Amino acid sequence: MAGERALGPSERVQDYTARFGRFLAEQVEPLEAELATKGLGTVWAPALDDAGRMHRDVWETRREVQRRSAAAGLYNPHVSADVGGGGFTRVEMQHVEEYVYRTAGLGLGLCGLAWTEGANPAIEHCSDAARGRYLDPLMAGEISAAFANTETSVGTDVLAMETSARRDGSDWILDGNKAWITNAHFADVLQVVAVTEPGAGTRSLTMFLVDADAPGVTRGRDIPTMLGDGLTGELGFDGVRVPAENVVREVGDGFALAMSWINWRRLCRGGMCAGWGYWLLDRALDRARTRQSGGRPIADLQAVQHLLADIDADIYAARSASLLAQAELDELGPYAIPLHHDAPRLISLIKVINDEAFFRVADNALQVHGGTGLLQNSPEEKLFRVARNLKIPAGTVEIQRNAIARGLLRR
Numbered sequence: 001m002a003g004e005r006a007l008g009p010s011e012r013v014q015d016y017t018a019r020f021g022r023f024l025a026e027q028v029e030p031l032e033a034e035l036a037t038k039g040l041g042t043v044w045a046p047a048l049d050d051a052g053r054m055h056r057d058v059w060e061t062r063r064e065v066q067r068r069s070a071a072a073g074l075y076n077p078h079v080s081a082d083v084g085g086g087g088f089t090r091v092e093m094q095h096v097e098e099y100v101y102r103t104a105g106l107g108l109g110l111c112g113l114a115w116t117e118g119a120n121p122a123i124e125h126c127s128d129a130a131r132g133r134y135l136d137p138l139m140a141g142e143i144s145a146a147f148a149n150t151e152t153s154v155g156t157d158v159l160a161m162e163t164s165a166r167r168d169g170s171d172w173i174l175d176g177n178k179a180w181i182t183n184a185h186f187a188d189v190l191q192v193v194a195v196t197e198p199g200a201g202t203r204s205l206t207m208f209l210v211d212a213d214a215p216g217v218t219r220g221r222d223i224p225t226m227l228g229d230g231l232t233g234e235l236g237f238d239g240v241r242v243p244a245e246n247v248v249r250e251v252g253d254g255f256a257l258a259m260s261w262i263n264w265r266r267l268c269r270g271g272m273c274a275g276w277g278y279w280l281l282d283r284a285l286d287r288a289r290t291r292q293s294g295g296r297p298i299a300d301l302q303a304v305q306h307l308l309a310d311i312d313a314d315i316y317a318a319r320s321a322s323l324l325a326q327a328e329l330d331e332l333g334p335y336a337i338p339l340h341h342d343a344p345r346l347i348s349l350i351k352v353i354n355d356e357a358f359f360r361v362a363d364n365a366l367q368v369h370g371g372t373g374l375l376q377n378s379p380e381e382k383l384f385r386v387a388r389n390l391k392i393p394a395g396t397v398e399i400q401r402n403a404i405a406r407g408l409l410r411r
């Protein structure tokens with residue numbers, strides 16, 4: 001069992017977090033101060049352009065953090081050592097992610113660790129030619145990516161997607177539309193999942209790397225979500241020619257690769273929710289100690305103490321469960337293709353436990369702040385919206401329960 005394994009931060013995690021702390025102070029804070037003078041909102045509540053997209057200057061400031069982080073050797077700890085990443089285990093990444101989210105809060109520093117714009121477990125399987133063209137520049141923070149799986153009429157039911165690719169000589173021709181894509185407006189390379197063998201079930205899909213400026217690619221409208229970040233949009237593909245070298249891994253591996261990408265996002269919930277959870281708890285404790293009611297701090301009131309205790313209990317339980325599951329997954333191979341049959345249940349446990357615990361944490365933290373917590377774009381209000389959002393992307397909480405039950409019943 002994972003309980004016997006070391007679950008604390010390794011030496012290289014301690015080295016990473018010390019360096020990341022210095023990076024925030026020396027490289028990110030000046031950029032944050034400069035952004036604050038521009039009147040473009042904040043990173044978590046950015047000004048939007050006329051089309052509803054994140055203002056380009058905010059976007060460019062984020063990109064600068066990514067480039068600086070890559071130069072400092074901090075951007076890719078999660079990427080396999082085989083392709084030049086840090087090769088950190090999932091337990092190590094949970095500690096790294098927790099540190100980054102707790103320390104950066106909602107600030108620019110979050111961009112110092114590759115998020116969905118960066119390298120991911122699926123793109124690591126690209127060809128040597130694609131590696132030089134896409135993966136290396138992604139890891140250097142020179143370009144950014146988007147994962148294009150969902151369509152307007154197909155979300156959960158991935159195998160019903162309509163975007164398709166057909167062979168033309170050694171090339172492929174891609175046609176279709178994608179929706180709800182994070183970074184659709186700005187990405188340089190698109191990881192597109194498309195049908196290549198209709199009716200072949202989990203072998204029916206293939207993942208392609210597509211230049212966002214290739215003829216036939218269009219960026220659609222912004223899809224304004226409750227996150228208000230101007231980062232979610234549509235993509236169109238009309239007879240887009242894609243060379244064979246841009247097929248990721250093998251034809252027919254698209255479903256497995258899409259699941260690698262999605263599972264990566266599910267696993268990241270562990271550190272993200274613990275980090276943001278403790279950040280909210282620290283802010284709630286400060287507020288409880290300083291806000292007065294009836295001539296004494298609200299921290300003296302049992303009703304408020306219980307809110308604080310519930311926050312702590314939720315974070316502690318979700319963090320502990322996540323670390324155990326990440327350790328078990330490190331042994332099974334979290335992104336192996338094919339995935340070990342016990343892995344999906346563990347991955348879904350991490351996602352559903354964190355999504356639901358963090359929703360309660362964000363709700364209770366906001367409650368401690370009273371009306372101030374409801375102020376539009378206050379950190380508590382923004383993270384309450386983020387927490388609500390988390391239960392849907394990368395597979396809804398219902399779908400996680402399906403995977404957990406499947407894992408149990410096949411035993």
Ligand SMILES: Cc1cc2nc3c(=O)[nH]c(=O)nc-3n(C[C@H](O)[C@H](O)[C@H](O)COP(=O)(O)OP(=O)(O)OC[C@H]3O[C@@H](n4cnc5c(N)ncnc54)[C@H](O)[C@@H]3O)c2cc1C
Pocket residue numbers: 116146147148149150153154155156157179180181182183225227232389392393394395396397398399402
């Ligand atoms: C902010 C944001 C960012 C996103 N970023 C990306 C991205 O970068 N790339 C990308 O490809 N996609 C992205 N998505 C899409 C996201 O992954 C989907 O929204 C998600 O998978 C759910 O699909 P859906 O919205 O179509 O919901 P539906 O599939 O329509 O589900 C609706 C409801 O039915 C339930 N349901 C559906 N099928 C089942 C079932 N078989 N069993 C039980 N319950 C079921 C669901 O749980 C849900 O409650 C993003 C979405 C959002 C909101």
